[in-house]
Amino acid sequence: MIHTYKHIENVLVNDNIVVQKKTYHFKDAPPKKTGCMIVGFSGNNGSTLQATILANKHNISWETKHGQKTANFLGSLSQSAVIPVGRTGKNDIFYKHFHEIADFIKPTDIVLGGWDIYKNDLKGSMKESEVLHIDLQNKINSLNNQTQALPSIYYPDFIAKNQSDRANNIIPGNHACQEHLQKIRTDIKEFKAKHNLDCVVVMFSATTEKYMKLSKGVHDTGENIIRAIQTNHLEISPSLMFGVAAVLEKCIFLNGGPQNTIVPGLIDLAKINKTFVGGNDFKTGQTKFKAMMTDFLTSSGFKLNSIVSYNHLGNNDGLNLSSEEQFKSKEKSKSDLIGNIVSSNKTLFPDEKSFPAHSVTIKYVPNVKDDKRAVDEYIAEICMGAEQTISTYNICPDSLLAVPIMIDLVIFSEWMSRLQVKSKNELEFRHLPTVLSHLSFFFKAACVNKGEVEQNALFYQRNNLAQLILSSKGLTVFNPLLKF
Numbered sequence: 001m002i003h004t005y006k007h008i009e010n011v012l013v014n015d016n017i018v019v020q021k022k023t024y025h026f027k028d029a030p031p032k033k034t035g036c037m038i039v040g041f042s043g044n045n046g047s048t049l050q051a052t053i054l055a056n057k058h059n060i061s062w063e064t065k066h067g068q069k070t071a072n073f074l075g076s077l078s079q080s081a082v083i084p085v086g087r088t089g090k091n092d093i094f095y096k097h098f099h100e101i102a103d104f105i106k107p108t109d110i111v112l113g114g115w116d117i118y119k120n121d122l123k124g125s126m127k128e129s130e131v132l133h134i135d136l137q138n139k140i141n142s143l144n145n146q147t148q149a150l151p152s153i154y155y156p157d158f159i160a161k162n163q164s165d166r167a168n169n170i171i172p173g174n175h176a177c178q179e180h181l182q183k184i185r186t187d188i189k190e191f192k193a194k195h196n197l198d199c200v201v202v203m204f205s206a207t208t209e210k211y212m213k214l215s216k217g218v219h220d221t222g223e224n225i226i227r228a229i230q231t232n233h234l235e236i237s238p239s240l241m242f243g244v245a246a247v248l249e250k251c252i253f254l255n256g257g258p259q260n261t262i263v264p265g266l267i268d269l270a271k272i273n274k275t276f277v278g279g280n281d282f283k284t285g286q287t288k289f290k291a292m293m294t295d296f297l298t299s300s301g302f303k304l305n306s307i308v309s310y311n312h313l314g315n316n317d318g319l320n321l322s323s324e325e326q327f328k329s330k331e332k333s334k335s336d337l338i339g340n341i342v343s344s345n346k347t348l349f350p351d352e353k354s355f356p357a358h359s360v361t362i363k364y365v366p367n368v369k370d371d372k373r374a375v376d377e378y379i380a381e382i383c384m385g386a387e388q389t390i391s392t393y394n395i396c397p398d399s400l401l402a403v404p405i406m407i408d409l410v411i412f413s414e415w416m417s418r419l420q421v422k423s424k425n426e427l428e429f430r431h432l433p434t435v436l437s438h439l440s441f442f443f444k445a446a447c448v449n450k451g452e453v454e455q456n457a458l459f460y461q462r463n464n465l466a467q468l469i470l471s472s473k474g475l476t477v478f479n480p481l482l483k484f
C-alpha cells in the first residue's frame, strides 16, 4: 500500500526564510523472515542477546532476592517506547508504541547465529559473563539450546594481546585472504538456507579492534578492497572481512564496535550489491547520557566548558580496552559527538577551539565484571560568569543496555531495507540510501551518507526515527505543545 506524506520545511533563499511544501509517497513490502548473525556470538553481548530472546520467546520467569522477574524488552525503542501521534476528539494526546505504527518483525522471531574465535556454548558463555541471574541461566539451560558459534577469523594484530587465550575456535590463517572471505560467505549462505530466511543482518559485536591504517587503492573502492583481500593486505581487519562478506551476500551489515570498519570501499560495495550498512559502536550508557546532557545544556543556552568521563569495568571488553590501541578506537567514538552537538550554537561555540574540553578514561577492574561504573563531570558557564558543575555516577550491567539496542537495530534495519520512497516528481520509487543514517540513535559515532547532515543530539535522532516511521504511514509529525 502507498502512503502519501505532505512535508513542510523552511528553506533559506537569498537570506529569506521561505516555506517549501513537498509531497512524498512511501511504500514498503511485508516483513521478511529475518536472521541475525553476530560476530562475537559467545561474548557478553552475544550470549546475553541469545538468552534475552529465548527468555522472552518462552515467557520465562525467575526468582531473585527481590522477588519474581519476568522476561521483557525494556530499553528497546521498538518494543517499549511510545511516540505522541495526535489528539483524541477530547483534546487529549494519544501515543502509540513504535511497533504499533509500522509493520516490524517481532524480536522473538529473529533467528540467531554467528561466529566467535572462542569455543563456548551458551551455558558456558552466560556463566562466564556473569550478567544474568543464576535461576534464569538454569531455566535457559533447560531449553537445551544447541546453537554454537561458528569458527571465526583471528588476526592477532587487531585486538589486544590479552585476548590470545580465547582464540581456540579459529579458521586457519592470520591475515585477510580470499579463502577467509569465501568461508564467511558460505557460512552466511548456509545459515540463510538452513532457516529459510529472506533477510540476514550481520552485526559486529566482537572484541574492539584497533583502527585500520586507511590508504588509497585499498579501502577507497569496493574493487580495491576485494583486490586487497586477494593479495593478503595486512590493513584489512576481521570486521571489514565480515562487512565485505555480508554485503556480497546482500545482507545488511551493522558495526557495533568503535573501529573504522565502514570505510568508503565497503559503502561502495554495499551500494553495488543494493544492500545497506550502519554503524558505529552501540550507544548504550555513558555516551547516550552524555549526548543528552550536552544537548540539554547547549539547547538551554549554557556554555558547556568541559566533560570529564571516567569508567571502570571488569568484563572481557574492559580487558581488551586496557590495551592502548584498542582504547584509542573507543576514545574516538566516545569523543567525536560532543563537537557536533555544540556546533549548532555559533554564539557560544564560534569555532573548534571553543568546543568543550573532553577527556575519557577507561580502567579495567575485574571484580566489577559487567556492572560498569561511569563517573562524569560536566562544567558549564551559566548566567553572569558563574559555573555549574554536575556530576553523575551510573552503575549498570553493560550488556543489558546493549541487547535491546541490538534487537532494535535488527528490527529497524530490516524495515528500512523494505522501505521505498519517491517525491511527487519522481517516476520510480527508490530505496533509502546505502548508509542507514536513520539508525543514528543507536550508534555513538553515527555514519551518514555523503551530503547528509550528521546530527548527534540524542532527541533529534530519536525524533528523526519517529518521524520517518510516522511519515512512512502518511501521518504528519505531531507537536503535542503547539495548539492555538
Ligand SMILES: NC(=O)c1ccc[n+]([C@@H]2O[C@H](COP(=O)([O-])OP(=O)(O)OC[C@H]3O[C@@H](n4cnc5c(N)ncnc54)[C@H](O)[C@@H]3O)[C@@H](O)[C@H]2O)c1
Binding pocket: 039, 040, 041, 042, 043, 044, 045, 046, 115, 116, 117, 118, 152, 153, 154, 155, 159, 166, 204, 205, 206, 207, 208, 209, 238, 256, 257, 258, 281, 282, 283, 284, 285, 315, 316, 317, 398, 399, 401, 402
Ligand atoms: N556492552 C556494551 O554496552 C557495549 C556498548 C558499545 C559497544 N560495545 C562493543 O561491543 C563489542 C562486544 O562487547 P562485549 O561486552 O560483548 O565483549 P566480549 O569481549 O564479551 O565479547 C566479544 C566476543 O568477540 C569474540 N571475538 C574476538 N575476535 C573475534 C573475531 N575476529 N571473530 C569473531 N569473534 C571474535 C571474543 O572471543 C568474544 O567472545 C565490543 O567491541 C564493545 O566495545 C559494547
